[in-house]
Structures are given as C-alpha cells and as structure tokens.
Amino acid sequence: MARKFFVGGNWKCNGTAEEVKKIVTTLNEAEVPSEDVVEVVVSPPFVFLTLVKSLLRSDFHVAAQNCWVRKGGAFTGEISAEMLVNLGIPWVIIGHSERRALLNESNEFVGDKVAYAVSQGVKVIACIGETLEQREPGSTPIAEKVTNWENVVLAYEPVWAIGTGKVATPAQAQEVHCELRKWLNDNVNSEVAASTRIIYGGSVNGANCNELAAQPDVDGFLVGGASLKISDVLSFIVPLV
C-alpha cells in the first residue's frame, strides 16, 4: 500500500502574529505538489491556530502542538481534543521529546493522550524516543491503547539531531524506521505496519531532505527550525514534486 508523503512544520514556541502571517503567505503563494502526493501540515503555537487556519490554503492543514489527556475541565492552561475538533483543527503533535524532557511527560501519559485524541477524531503525530530502549517502551502504550491507526503518524526524532544541525544520515534514519515498522508488524499487525507513515525529525532542511526522502521507510518529515524560515520553508516541500 502506497504511503502518502507527509511534511509537518513544527513552529514550536516561536513567532508573532506578523511573522506567522508572512510564513503562511509564502506557503500560500507556492507551487507545490498536489495533496494527493504530499500531505502538508503546519503546527503553530496554540494562540495562532485560528489565525493560521483562517489564512492557510485549503490543501494544507493545521496541527496543535499538544492537547489534554482526556475530556476538558478544571485543567488550567490545557486545551482539550474536543476544543481542537470544535475549532476545526484536524491534527495534533503528541509526545514531542521537548515535552517529555521538560514537562516530564511519561510514556503512559503520551499513550493515553494519543488514544484519547484519536478517539475524539483528531489525527496524531506521535513522537517517539531515540534509542531502542526508549522507542520500545515509548511505543508500547501507544500500540496498546490506539485502535484506529489510520489517524496516527509516527515521528522518530533523535534528540541529538533536534535543532543542532546534526541530521541523521539517510542510512541511520532508514535503519530505525525499518526497525519501527517491524516493531509495528510484531506488536500491532502487518496491515498497520505497511500503512503507517513513519516520519523523521531532526535538522531537516532543503539540502538534506531529498536523500532522506529517498529511503523506503522514511515517509516524511517533522521539521522545526527550517519550517520557520521564509527562505527555507518551501525547500523541503517543493523538491518532492
């Protein structure tokens, strides 16, 4: 089964409304492959979600960077999956290594969040850890709790590559992605293993994206820094035509 290439731009905790509008304008004016070929999703900070959604071209989509683990309520500062649905935000990033490291999000908590968001109809970019010792316990709660894998993209992001300029080699990325696909085969089922997109994140830019994209098990990217730069934001989408 062909897996549609996925390009996610994670803007993290960056930008002003004016800067965000400039990036969106650049994206809107670009000639890019059809959405049948590449799925493009940008993830602004929460406060800009509605702004970006209202301005962004209709063939690109918007993701939140986090959501609460279950139904909303007395959880100050949180945003629920139901709210994302209410706003028409189709995607959410869950379990990014920055949240795992800085906010102590555990594997179980991340697994519960992924399952709850999917149960509410929000599609999830689920980020998992770097080493085999981290990847397996990180993936197990997701595998145990998620029933609808159609709405999950797995993002492999080696911590040493995030924001450092040290990108994994295509061979390193392929090795881990292949191992993850085998893990899905053994722990979920062969259909999910064949159809789930496994994307790579960590210092992706226009110069290294094509070689990474050529790997059979690299189904896309989650891009941080380069997705915020007007000069770079198209560089990892357009070459994929």
Ligand SMILES: O=C[C@H](O)COP(=O)(O)O
């Ligand atoms: O979510 C994106 C990743 O953390 C990668 O960030 P980066 O492209 O700035 O290395």
